[in-house]
Amino acid sequence: xxxxxxxGIWLAYLLAFACLIFSVGYGIVFWNKDNKNEKEEEE
Amino acid sequence: MSTLTLGIIxxxxxxxLAWLGWMGYKRTKNSxxxxxxxxxxxxMIMALSYGATFxxxxxxxxxxxxxxxxGMGIQWxxxxxxxxxxxxxxxxxxxxTRRLGVKHDARTFPQLxxxxxNSPLIKQICAGVVFVGMPLYAAVVMKGGAVFIEQVFDMxxxxxxxxxxxxxxxxxxxxxxxxxxxxxxxxxxIMFVSLLFILIWFYKIMDMGFIEANRNLTNIAHLVPxxxxxxxHQGWTAMPVTGSPQWYTLVTSLIMGVGIxxxxxxxxxxxxxxxxxxxxxxxxxxxxxxxxxxxxxxIYHVGAMSNLFFLKTEGxxxxxxxxxxxxxxxxxxxxxxxxxxGAIFMLCMLSASMSTLSAQFHTMGAAFGADAFPKLGRxxxxxxxxxxxxxxxxxxxxxxxxxxxxxxxxIARGTALFMGVCAATFLPAYFCSLYCKWVTKxxxxxxxxxxxxxxxxxxxxxxxxxxxxxxxxxxxFGRDVLIEAYPWPMIDPLLFALPLSVIAxxxxxxxxxKRP
Numbered sequence: 001x002x003x004x005x006x007x008g009i010w011l012a013y014l015l016a017f018a019c020l021i022f023s024v025g026y027g028i029v030f031w032n033k034d035n036k037n038e039k040e041e042e043e
Numbered sequence: 044m045s046t047l048t049l050g051i052i053x054x055x056x057x058x059x060l061a062w063l064g065w066m067g068y069k070r071t072k073n074s075x076x077x078x079x080x081x082x083x084x085x086x087m088i089m090a091l092s093y094g095a096t097f098x099x100x101x102x103x104x105x106x107x108x109x110x111x112x113x114g115m116g117i118q119w120x121x122x123x124x125x126x127x128x129x130x131x132x133x134x135x136x137x138x139x140t141r142r143l144g145v146k147h148d149a150r151t152f153p154q155l156x157x158x159x160x161n162s163p164l165i166k167q168i169c170a171g172v173v174f175v176g177m178p179l180y181a182a183v184v185m186k187g188g189a190v191f192i193e194q195v196f197d198m199x200x201x202x203x204x205x206x207x208x209x210x211x212x213x214x215x216x217x218x219x220x221x222x223x224x225x226x227x228x229x230x231x232x233i234m235f236v237s238l239l240f241i242l243i244w245f246y247k248i249m250d251m252g253f254i255e256a257n258r259n260l261t262n263i264a265h266l267v268p269x270x271x272x273x274x275x276h277q278g279w280t281a282m283p284v285t286g287s288p289q290w291y292t293l294v295t296s297l298i299m300g301v302g303i304x305x306x307x308x309x310x311x312x313x314x315x316x317x318x319x320x321x322x323x324x325x326x327x328x329x330x331x332x333x334x335x336x337x338x339x340x341x342i343y344h345v346g347a348m349s350n351l352f353f354l355k356t357e358g359x360x361x362x363x364x365x366x367x368x369x370x371x372x373x374x375x376x377x378x379x380x381x382x383x384x385g386a387i388f389m390l391c392m393l394s395a396s397m398s399t400l401s402a403q404f405h406t407m408g409a410a411f412g413a414d415a416f417p418k419l420g421r422x423x424x425x426x427x428x429x430x431x432x433x434x435x436x437x438x439x440x441x442x443x444x445x446x447x448x449x450x451x452x453x454i455a456r457g458t459a460l461f462m463g464v465c466a467a468t469f470l471p472a473y474f475c476s477l478y479c480k481w482v483t484k485x486x487x488x489x490x491x492x493x494x495x496x497x498x499x500x501x502x503x504x505x506x507x508x509x510x511x512x513x514x515x516x517x518x519x520f521g522r523d524v525l526i527e528a529y530p531w532p533m534i535d536p537l538l539f540a541l542p543l544s545v546i547a548x549x550x551x552x553x554x555x556x557k558r559p
Contacts, residue, residue: 003257004115008282012118019125020336026130027329034322 046196052386056393057210060226064214067222077219077428078150078409079317084224086323090330092227093314094338095234095398097128097305100187101458103238103342103395106297108368110346111361111375112271114279116293117347121340123302129331132306137315137324139477144316151406152309153414155316156469156491159476160484168491169469170414173309174407174438176464181403181442183457188396189446194373195389204446211397212439215404216432220317223401230394234338237384237391242341244380245348249355259351266350266360279347291533296459296508300535304462307470310406342372349375404442408435459535460502460509467494467540471548486552494544501536509536 001010075081110117140155147158153173157166189204196203214222249256257280264278275287283289305311318324349371350360356378357364365371376388412419412434419430471490475482502509504516504525510532511523524532 003254003261004280005261006277006281009115009118009280012115012122015122016118016125016336016340019122019130019332023125023130023328023332026134027326030322030325031329032322033325034320 049195049386049389052390053393056390059229060210060214060397063225063229064218064222067214067218067220067225070221071219071428074413074428074431075150076221077431078413079144079313080220080224082145082317083319084221084317086318086326087330088224088228089314089318089323090327091231091334092224092398092402093129093311093327094331094334095227095231095394096310096314096402097124097335097399098234098338098395099184099399099458100191100392100396101183102339103234103392104187104191104369104372106339107342107346107372108370110343111349111371112368113276113283113289113293114281115343115347116282117297117343118340119293119298120301121335121343123298124305124335124339125332127302128305128311129328129335132311133315133324133328133331136306136312136473136477137327138321140312140315141318141321141324143476149316151409151413152312152469153410155312156472156476156487157414160472160487162484162488165472165484165488165491166414168488168495169309170410172464172468172491172495173410174415176461177309177403177407177410178438178442178445179457180461181400181407181438182445184396184400184403185442185446188393188400191389191392191396204443207396208439208443211400211404212436215401215408215439216435219428219431220405223405224317226401227398230398231334233387233390233394234398235334237387238338238341240384240387241345241376241380242337244384245345245352248379249348249351256348256351260348263350263354263360266354268360268363271362279350286530288533291530295533295535295538300459300463300466300537303470303537303541304466307465307468307473308462309410309465309469310402312473313406313409345375346372349379352379404435404438407438407442408432410434411437463502463535463537463540464495464498466537467498467544469494470541471544475548481552482548483552483555485555486548486550489551490544490548493547494540497540497543498536501539505531505539506534506536507532 001007002013004010004013071077106117106120143149143159144155147155149155149158151170153166153169156169157163185204185208188207189200192198192203192207193200214226218225246252246256251259261278261280264281267276267278271289275283275289277284283293315324318327352375353359353361353364361371361375362368365374376385380388408431412431416430416434419433468491471494472482472487475487503513504510507524510516516525517523526532
């Protein structure tokens with residue numbers, strides 16, 4: 001994968017790319033959403 | 044670019060930092076502002092500060108040089124910085140930490156621990172570990188920044204160190220956490236832009252794509268020098284041989300040490316308490332991950348790839364061209380990048396040092412003035428910031444002295460030392476404060492104490508990288524480490540101390556009464 005034979009290396013790149021995609025998606029989805037527990041605490 | 048031009052650029056940069064520090068000063072009215080920014084810090088600024096604090100010069104030049112010499116295995120550091128240091132930290136630790144901080148009105152990490160477990164002793168021990176351990180880490184960063192200034196301006200090291208320290212001290216002491224955060228945000232942007240540019244420029248000058256370049260790097264594995272093969276090197280796109288010295292260093296100290304240690308760094312944890320609500324932290328995840336991916340991810344990747352560049356231009360791989368690992372990246376910048384980029388990279392390095400250092404000074408100052416001696420400077424005004432400012436000044440002086448007093452070999456281990464001590468000392472009690480209501484004050488105290496003591500023991504008597512330069516084991520027992528059989532001297536102290544700390548918190552909590 002990625003032109004790299006050793007899975008010990010391309011797994012690191014895969015994890016980094018996955019984290020990047022996750023963080024972008026998570027940030028967009030939860031940009032204006034408060035945590036559920038916080039709302040309960042405020043109430 | 045001439046020294047005069049570089050000097051003018053640095054002076055302009057320092058003036059901007061001074062202005063940002065001044066803004067922090069004007070907006071700091073009381074100790075809550077000085078320590079936490081009154082819990083109303085903009086999430087973009089908080090996340091940029093988190094990333095910039097996390098990434099120091101050693102991460103860029105030091106680990107970039109490791110990537111150039113040993114290959115892409117170091118990318119696990121980037122991946123774990125993102126996964127553990129941002130995603131896990133913000134989602135599973137940050138949200139609850141922020142709420143716990145509000146609940147207890149805690150303004151520092153030691154206060155958070157002490158108030159949650161209802162134990163002034165826990166607060167004092169945590170503050171003590173920060174104030175005793177962090178100066179060594181700060182000394183590493185100070186040394187790195189001063190060495191860089193010395194090289195760029197051909198300046199005496201003592202003068203470089205003095206100027207560097209004074210500049211950071213001024214905006215931390217006057218501006219408090221707001222001064223630190225505003226300057227961190229600027230420094231984070233400089234780091235992001237310059238390191239991203241390095242990545243893009245590499246592919247432009249090599250005229251090859253991502254996958255093609257990776258394949259080309261794989262194909263030169265036969266050029267690994269014999270001296271590096273002996274420690275486990277198998278090529279720049281392969282992990283070291285399992286069980287080899289390089290493998291143990293990569294996996295136990297770097298991957299596990301940083302991957303776990305980053306969760307319990309007081310100067311990072313406190314940033315979770317600076318924002319107003321949970322959605323601010325959610326925004327911080329996006330910014331934090333993008334920052335780390337394109338800063339350290341870029342330089343580690345280009346570091347490994349620099350071997351292709353040097354082979355093409357000079358017929359040699361990086362480690363044969365440049366003997367000192369720490370000088371490979373600066374050499375690459377000098378040879379591969381446009382001449383005007385040298386100034387940008389200089390600002391990037393200064394920014395990386397200063398952003399990490401300012402957070403350390405502020406955290407140490409808080410540990411001294413707000414935790415260890417909370418009444419300092421507050422006899423007339425309980426909201427006075429004088430005590431913490433005095434604490435920051437004392438921390439700076441102590442770190443400055445350490446920078447001179449200790450040998451380079453010990454100072455070079457400072458980052459790993461501090462991360463490991465924090466993880467073993469703080470992580471079990473910190474995690475349990477967020478998730479385990481059954482943990483008792485006595486259990487937390489046992490964990491923190493045993494974590495600190497066992498870390499220290501492992502560094503002094505078991506882990507050769509620290510035990511040998513310190514020399515206490517040699518003086519007492521006539522050998523560098525107590526257990527000389529391989530691989531014990533190679534295993535990071537964290538792997539001894541953290542399990543003991545975890546066992547302590549579980550066993551002692553079960554043996555003692557539940558908290559009311």
